[in-house]
Amino acid sequence: MLHDAAQLDLMFQALADPARRQMVDRLSRGPASVSQLAEPLAMSLSAVVQHLNLLEASGLVRTQKVGRVRTCQIEPKALRAAEHWINERRLAWERRLDRLGDFLAETKDET
């Protein structure tokens, strides 16, 4: 198991590529095989497998092979971690703005 920072790094890096985001998008509608994931993408199956391996390494996608088909599904916990990182920063900023607003309101009262 990797520590949070490294895992976060892999996740955001994984999400940075449009093809990989399209794969995540497809998987959000239900599990799919590698070929099914590849079908809408204008690239070789091999390229898709390479993307998929990155997605799996990042923890965003989990896969299991049964016979000759690898079935992929989203790992919502990982998505939540990325979501959480962004959310924390945004909230920190917005709380700061609120405090600033309060301060300005108070200062105005004192005129």
Add this chain to the structure above:
Amino acid sequence: MLHDAAQLDLMFQALADPARRQMVDRLSRGPASVSQLAEPLAMSLSAVVQHLNLLEASGLVRTQKVGRVRTCQIEPKALRAAEHWINERRLAWERRLDRLGDFLAETKDET
């Protein structure tokens, strides 16, 4: 103004780099000048400016120059857009899981 998909692309790409995430993290605690952003980073000021330009192009950060100092701040709207993309996919998946759970529960009742 760019369309959503391209903007999202730039944002996730911007967030993929640890140095840039550190800059966003710093900015979530309040505005900062370029030099202040650079201070904790082990790289040249020039490199920081290049990262900053990417962050600004992605819409995650807004900057304004007064005199010779460029002051940077977070654009929460952009953060919310990235957050939203992830959230939608995760929710789609989780709703799907719920429906599946309901179906299985019903099927069990019918035995």
Add this chain to the structure above:
DNA sequence: ACAATAGTTAAGCAATTGCTTCAGTGTTGA
């Protein structure tokens, strides 16, 4: 006026990324 400050820009370079093709492996249906 001029030195220090704050940032910008361009050129260059090594490492990484996102593909490709090709040559496999293991699985399955006829």
Add this chain to the structure above:
DNA sequence: TCAACACTGAAGCAATTGCTTAACTATTGT
């Protein structure tokens, strides 16, 4: 048994990325 199927892995290659240094511009304090 054996051809089609569903991947997998390695090698190679062009484009992009993340820096560096060096030369620059514009502002400010003394």
